[in-house]
Amino acid sequence: MRVAVLFGIALLLGVLLGLLELGQPTSMIISMIVIVVLGTYLFIYPIYWEKNIRKIESYLEKRRKNPVFKLYYGMGNRIDQDVKEATEALLQKYKDPTRQALFKTLHALYEDDILRVKKDVEDIRPPQYKAYYQAIIAVEEGELEQAAELRKQVKSEWMKHALAAGIAKKAGNHEEYVTEVQKAYEKSRGMQRYVIYKQFEEDMKVV
Structure with a gap:
């Protein structure tokens, strides 16, 4: 169209x-x-750059034949089959180890398989993206000081706030958690904004 x-x-x-x-x-x-x-x-x-979540989701839904869009749409709406098929298609298409590591890490995070994340994250590049996912692992394992140190290596503002939200939630600081969720959302655009919204959707309703 x-x-x-x-x-x-x-x-x-x-x-x-x-x-x-x-x-x-x-x-x-x-x-x-x-x-x-x-x-x-x-x-x-x-x-x-789009800020309207419904428009972003509509764009992704209409282009689900593209495995990247199918992956993000599937992850956002918890469609296991879409995530599985999209990941397999992307791994088949892109043979570069760094790209494969990213897709494998996203799939492992979707399935809450931290052991797989720890294995696959080692090949992620550039370093700030590797640090971002390593920080997520640290948060999940309760290593909040380590997560905070890794957060310092991340340049993207929305990633910094997303990590801060994760750290605050793990520490039981709900007020700071909600504040950081909102900041992450405000700093993001396009598919990044979609990811943030879907990740924190329940909390975004009260932000």
Whole structure:
């Protein structure tokens, strides 16, 4: 549908510029700029910058043939079969050990299998992402000081607040937990925002 919309707009734009008689070089430049901007909005904006959870979820649901989108949609809605099939497809498609480690870690976390997470996380790159998942492991094991130290290696603001929320919850500090959940949500956009919302959905209702 989005491709059809983009094609239709490009066609109308071509007709309009022809009527304005701006000249071929100028018309081509304007057309390219408009198409790039629209293409970015229609296809990239929902993944990286969209803030509306329903729009993000709708975007993912309609594109479940793509294993990445299927994985995130499946994880967000606890559809075990989708998560399993998407993970298998991604492992088959991407042979790079660092990518495989990330998909395996996400799957293990989904299944609450910390032993598998500890094994798979070793190959994750870049270092800040490895530290993020190591911090999650530390929180699950009650090693809160270690989790706090690992958190310092994470640059992404929403990740920092998500980890702080996990640490606060494990420590029994509900007020701080709710505050950090809200901060993580506010700092995130696109699929990151979707992940945060789905992870803390029950708590987001009272935030």
